Amino acid sequence: MITDTLFTFTTEPKTPDDVAKMIATRPFLVLPDKGGFATYSPFRSGPGYAATMEHSILLDPSAQGRGDGRRLMQALLDHGRSEGHHAMIGAVSSANPNAIAFHAAMGFDTVAQMPEVGRKGGQWLDLILMQKLL
Numbered sequence: 001m002i003t004d005t006l007f008t009f010t011t012e013p014k015t016p017d018d019v020a021k022m023i024a025t026r027p028f029l030v031l032p033d034k035g036g037f038a039t040y041s042p043f044r045s046g047p048g049y050a051a052t053m054e055h056s057i058l059l060d061p062s063a064q065g066r067g068d069g070r071r072l073m074q075a076l077l078d079h080g081r082s083e084g085h086h087a088m089i090g091a092v093s094s095a096n097p098n099a100i101a102f103h104a105a106m107g108f109d110t111v112a113q114m115p116e117v118g119r120k121g122g123q124w125l126d127l128i129l130m131q132k133l134l
Helices: 016-025 068-082 097-105
Strands: 028-031 036-042 052-059 087-093 109-120 123-133
Touching: 028 068, 036 068, 052 068, 052 109, 068 097, 087 097, 097 109, 097 123
Parallel strands: 052 087
Antiparallel strands: 028 036, 036 052, 087 123, 109 123
């Protein structure tokens, strides 16, 4: 996804060590047989943001459309709520309309559109911020 889409503004693939560090330092839910994961970490640093998280969710295209993404996201939201977090943020590329629709279906509201703040593949991309209160 990092190298083949405009869905993330990241351009460098994650190494196995990068992934291991993510798994060790934050909630990390996996669909082992379906090729998907969801995780979250603090939205911003500082004590005033301590209850606001930003998530990432990825599901292999072959596994989409079967409800697995919805179940994974719901488990992530439930986990965040159980940990006392108040808000979950999704930062979605404007090049990913399916992700925008998915988040809306999960009860996320679009709270901001930041024009042309991302650049990848020679294109300027908008960042859509979507929020769900837990």
